[in-house]
């Protein structure tokens with residue numbers, strides 16, 4: 001299904017092509033080579049003082065880590081995310097190397113995921129981020145130290161037909177993508 005952005009002004013085709021599907025092909029796998037490139041893309045993201053506060057724990061469909069991540073998802077996300085080829089948790093280190101609070105760690109982690117997302121899009125993959133998960137469950141399962149915060153779970157995979165989704169999700173998958181007008185968030189004075 002094609003859900004490219006209906007833009008007011010021209011943008012890169014990579015940005016226009018990206019959207020967050022829920023119907024993933026549960027037969028296809030992502031090669032290790034591609035997985036390496038996705039995380040390499042995140043590696044070159046900008047960050048405050050080049051601290052690079054992001055960490056990722058990834059699981060591939062069928063493995064134990066994938067199951068642990070799936071179990072942390074809210075019921076709604078469990079309806080579709082287990083079909084993805086890869087799930088990963090984005091972790092942010094809230095402390096600087098000197099042990100101070102890093103006020104931009106969440107911002108930097110989001111930027112790293114954005115880089116990964118566009119690399120994925122370039123490779124014909126789709127990415128769907130989720131805040132609907134239990135950070136406590138992730139911290140417990142992976143024995144995370146106090147300063148490492150689970151921020152988001154991300155599903156990655158190849159697109160499948162919307163009709164394959166749980167009936168409650170089909171309309172959402174086909175819905176027109178809507179956005180604010182540019183004038184609502186851009187100011188010049």
Ligand SMILES: Cc1cc2nc3c(=O)[nH]c(=O)nc-3n(C[C@H](O)[C@H](O)[C@H](O)COP(=O)(O)O)c2cc1C
Pocket residue numbers: 018019020021077128129130131132133152177
């Ligand atoms: C931080 C974040 C959390 C999100 N959490 C969820 C979620 O828990 N479940 C879900 O189905 N979609 C989730 N989404 C997807 C958004 O609903 C989606 O990005 C938004 O509707 C815009 O659609 P688009 O990405 O297709 O342009 C999340 C997106 C972001 C960036």
